[in-house]
Amino acid sequence: MKTYLLVLGRHPELSRAELRGKVDEIFYDEEKNLLLAENLQFTNPRELPRGEEQLFIDQLGGTIRMAEVVGEYFDKTQLQQVIWKRIAAAEKFKCGFSVFGGGNKLLSDLIFSTKSHFDKIRVENYNQENLSSGQIFQRRILQKGHEFIIWKRGESYLLCETVANQNLRNYELRDRKKDFRDAKMGMLPPKLAQILLNLATQNGSEDLTIVDPFCGSGTVNIEAAIAGFKTLGSDLNERFVEKAGENFQQMAEKFRYENTAGQFRTINANRCLSDVEVSNPVIATEGWLGENFEARPDRETIHKNAGEVLDLWRGVLNHLAEHKVQTIAGCLPAWNRAGSKQTVSEKFLLHAQKLGYKPTLFANGKPTTYYEREDAFVAREVFVLKRIA
Ligand SMILES: C[S@@+](CC[C@H](N)C(=O)[O-])C[C@H]1O[C@@H](n2cnc3c(N)ncnc32)[C@H](O)[C@@H]1O
Numbered sequence: 001m002k003t004y005l006l007v008l009g010r011h012p013e014l015s016r017a018e019l020r021g022k023v024d025e026i027f028y029d030e031e032k033n034l035l036l037a038e039n040l041q042f043t044n045p046r047e048l049p050r051g052e053e054q055l056f057i058d059q060l061g062g063t064i065r066m067a068e069v070v071g072e073y074f075d076k077t078q079l080q081q082v083i084w085k086r087i088a089a090a091e092k093f094k095c096g097f098s099v100f101g102g103g104n105k106l107l108s109d110l111i112f113s114t115k116s117h118f119d120k121i122r123v124e125n126y127n128q129e130n131l132s133s134g135q136i137f138q139r140r141i142l143q144k145g146h147e148f149i150i151w152k153r154g155e156s157y158l159l160c161e162t163v164a165n166q167n168l169r170n171y172e173l174r175d176r177k178k179d180f181r182d183a184k185m186g187m188l189p190p191k192l193a194q195i196l197l198n199l200a201t202q203n204g205s206e207d208l209t210i211v212d213p214f215c216g217s218g219t220v221n222i223e224a225a226i227a228g229f230k231t232l233g234s235d236l237n238e239r240f241v242e243k244a245g246e247n248f249q250q251m252a253e254k255f256r257y258e259n260t261a262g263q264f265r266t267i268n269a270n271r272c273l274s275d276v277e278v279s280n281p282v283i284a285t286e287g288w289l290g291e292n293f294e295a296r297p298d299r300e301t302i303h304k305n306a307g308e309v310l311d312l313w314r315g316v317l318n319h320l321a322e323h324k325v326q327t328i329a330g331c332l333p334a335w336n337r338a339g340s341k342q343t344v345s346e347k348f349l350l351h352a353q354k355l356g357y358k359p360t361l362f363a364n365g366k367p368t369t370y371y372e373r374e375d376a377f378v379a380r381e382v383f384v385l386k387r388i389a
Contacts, residue, residue, distance in 0.1 A: 004053075005149060005160045006035045007065040007133075009191070013362045013369040014382060015062025018198035022056075028363075032100045034151065036069070045228025046257060053164040059227060061194030064133045067149045067160035079157045080110070083148055084117055086161065094145030096124035096131040102152035104128065110150070121145075137168045170255075174222060179250050180243035185216050188286045192331075192371055192380070193223040199360075199384045200284035200329035201229070211325075212285045213272035213316060215264065218244030220284050225257040232278055238266045270315035273323045282327040283320060286380065288312060289333040293377050302335045306344045309333060313344075314351050321355040326387045328357065331380035334370060341370075345381050357385040 003026070008015040012033050019025065023037035042052040043059070050058070057066050070086070073079040087095055095114065099107040108128050115123050124141055125131060131147060141147050147162040174190040181187065197220065201208055210224035215233030217240060224231035225248070233248075235241050245264045252259040265276070269288070273281060290305035291297075297305070309332065320328060332348055334341040345368050349359055359367035372379035 001038050002040075003036060003038045003069040004040060004163075005067045005069060005151065005158070006037055006063050007067075007149075008033045008035055009062045009064050011062060011195075011369070011371050013364055014192075014195050014371060015060075016363045017360075017369075017384075018060060018062050018195045021202045022060075022198070032151075034100060043228075048256075051164070054167075057164040058167060058170070059194070060198065061189075061191035064166055065136070065149075065162055066164040067147075067162040070159040070161055073157045073159060074155055076106075076109075076157065079150070079159060080113060082159060083110070084114070086148075087114070087118065087121060087146060090146070092145040093120055094122050094124055094139070094141050096136070096141050096145070096147045098130035098147065098149045100130075100149070100151045102150060102157070106150065106152060110148075133166050134168060136162065136165045173254055174219075174226075174251060178217065178247050180217050180247050182217060182240070182243075184292050185240070186286075186289060186292060188216070188219040190219060190223060192286070193219045193284070194227075195371075196220060196284040196286070196329045196331075196382070197223050197227060197229075199382075200282045200327050201227075202327075204282055204327065205280055208280045208282050209278040211272060211278065211281045211283050213269035213283065214285050214287050215244050216240050216286070218247045218262075218264070220286070221248055221262050221264070222251045222255075224284070225252065225261040226255050228257075229261070230279075231262045232272075232276065232281070233262065233264045234267045234269070234272045236266065236268055241266045269312065270319050272316070273319065273325070281323065281325055283325060283330060285330045287330045287332060289331070289378055289380065290335075296337065296377050297335060299337070302337060302342050305333070305335070306342065310344050310347055313348055317348075317352055317355055317357070321357070321387075324387065328352075328385040329383070331371070331382050332368075334372075334379045334381040336372075336377060336379060341379065341381075343381055345383065349383070352385050356388055358388045360384040360386055 024039040026036040028035045149160040151158040210229045210231040212220040221231040221233040248262045334343045362369045
């Protein structure tokens, strides 16, 4: 069985959580944000002509890069020999290194000795620094050569060769190149939409419908269709619903899913499943995050927004419980103020529990975790609820 090293993104709790059910985790290094895993569950829901490992990483929002473990060595010379043998065996001319735990000396030694050993190989580490996922993608290093990841732990060198990397062009297409975007509504990054989708569909049946009752421009619906699901998007704002449908069609052409996989309608989230036929609905949504502020809100404004968001979600949860929805993955707003976060999650979870929903805990043992950007007024507090009643 192959063992893989996964390089995780900036939100490790979420990255690890979305991997549940997709891999068996062997070891996670919190400091380096690296995860060793085996037994990867590859799926190809739309029969795409791609390698299994690329398909696997394309379905994840929180994993940046994936490398196959080649072997463990205790001697630097032996490590070098194995690397050189692999370079020599392929007629490719680029190579690069990323070293974790070995310090700059190990990286610069590898760069220097490889350059001296081969005449025709171009070592892509220009500044004696690890390669980034962006550099690997832009310079097509995996197509034209090799990237090796060396993880030094104590006396051991774990050698891995990168087999798949995030496709940044595809993310760009689904994000900045979407026909309709609205800065005031807030921009849900497609990677977070994928994470929510993966959290919502864990251990679910085959025939799920992904429902986003606050669909806005339709980011979650697009990710759902790309992953091979049927999807329903609804929103209170009629114009957004129309634009979500248009975005969905635009991406159907680019990512080759059926436009009929999605349906969109204008309705309050607290009635999102009324008068509509959907099989096995599960919720994946960014939710409503309250007003969109141009300046940091004061305490009263936060208090008012928190009340409104809670009221809305209570109604939505009541409706979803009535429809016996099994899983709800979503975000709540958490306002950054005076060095701390003002949240609504405690009251929200209490209400959910009364209705028979239990939160799935993250690896930190908590029922929620944050997805945030530096200096943002509002963070997203992510939760997953499972119906136990
Ligand atoms: C943060 S935005 C979601 C953006 C979306 N994730 C996207 O990809 O564009 C929140 C959305 O909730 C909608 N909304 C607010 N209150 C609502 C309600 N009571 N019912 C349904 N939608 C609502 C807003 O119109 C807005 O589109």
